[in-house]
Amino acid sequence: MRINKLFSNLGICSRKETNKLIQEGRVKVNGKQGVLGQWVEEDDEILLDGNKIFTNKKVYIALNKPIGIVCTAEKDVSDNIIKFLNYPQYIFPVGRLDKESQGLIIMTNDGQLANEILEAENNHEKEYIVTVDKKFEDDFLEKMSQGIEIPGVQSTGIKRVSDTLGIREINGDKEFIVLEEEFKNRKSSVHKLKELKSSNLNEELQSLINQQNTIKLNENKILNKNKVRTKPCKVARISENTFKIILTQGLNKQIRKMTWALGYKVVKLERVRIINISIDGIELGKWRKISEDEINELKKVIQYNDINKSKNNCLRNKNI
Numbered sequence: 001m002r003i004n005k006l007f008s009n010l011g012i013c014s015r016k017e018t019n020k021l022i023q024e025g026r027v028k029v030n031g032k033q034g035v036l037g038q039w040v041e042e043d044d045e046i047l048l049d050g051n052k053i054f055t056n057k058k059v060y061i062a063l064n065k066p067i068g069i070v071c072t073a074e075k076d077v078s079d080n081i082i083k084f085l086n087y088p089q090y091i092f093p094v095g096r097l098d099k100e101s102q103g104l105i106i107m108t109n110d111g112q113l114a115n116e117i118l119e120a121e122n123n124h125e126k127e128y129i130v131t132v133d134k135k136f137e138d139d140f141l142e143k144m145s146q147g148i149e150i151p152g153v154q155s156t157g158i159k160r161v162s163d164t165l166g167i168r169e170i171n172g173d174k175e176f177i178v179l180e181e182e183f184k185n186r187k188s189s190v191h192k193l194k195e196l197k198s199s200n201l202n203e204e205l206q207s208l209i210n211q212q213n214t215i216k217l218n219e220n221k222i223l224n225k226n227k228v229r230t231k232p233c234k235v236a237r238i239s240e241n242t243f244k245i246i247l248t249q250g251l252n253k254q255i256r257k258m259t260w261a262l263g264y265k266v267v268k269l270e271r272v273r274i275i276n277i278s279i280d281g282i283e284l285g286k287w288r289k290i291s292e293d294e295i296n297e298l299k300k301v302i303q304y305n306d307i308n309k310s311k312n313n314c315l316r317n318k319n320i
Helices: 003-010 015-023 081-085 111-118 138-146 187-197 203-210 254-261 292-302
Strands: 027-029 046-048 051-053 060-065 102-108 126-132 149-151 158-162 167-170 173-176 215-218 221-224 227-229 234-237 242-247 266-274 287-289
Touching (some): 003 111, 102 111, 138 242, 149 254, 254 266
Antiparallel strands (some): 060 287, 126 242, 158 167, 167 173, 173 215, 215 221, 234 242
């Protein structure tokens, strides 16, 4: 199997991105620099950034991510989760959790399992404990449970999310999202967007950015200002300003947008469960290996098929 196909099947990155890693000198095979189009065998020693890539042995870890750690496999991003975990084998996060949030992240080298968990249409449960900046009444919980109209797009079709640029790619189109509550802290995003697309952002686009709207871009043209209504979900009060919420979809910064739409600001957000995997017993900043029984149960829920699917297994990151 060619090395770029191996990386894609393992869920590390796409074939194109693998080629870039090779060109950057970050991949070694049997102690030598990897080359484009190289053929590798299962018993070859493959290193990515000095970490061994094991093609057969699957690893499943539950990490209690602290605030400040970024859920990305990008080496150049400071405080990235790979460096924080410092696991001897290459593993990656299943989905994402905001830098400002804490809680459960599953780390693995099983790209197929990761994709099954992240598939939007599978409606897998993710549970969060959320504290907002002021007291709320019962009607707040009712509105949250019924669904809220928020800026953004549905997660179906998302190929990749880049938190650092505030850009996500959807079927080849670029979308730039700015929340009003975040805008003052993200002025540099406008400059990064200019650098990414070109220096010729039109005046209408600049005006929309300044108004904190959601903008979908293609070749510097505005395609659509988008809003979406969140799916009904389970919500329960914990205290006067803290609640539990169980989501079955993965919209970008969904909980923060939902509370913001109702006039509240999240001051603490913790993910405590993904499907059947719980954070119970894991101290903040620590991790544990997920048991075989837990993985077997997880695979039943997501209808995991051990036979490689014909579709590309490149991991699709989503930021919740």
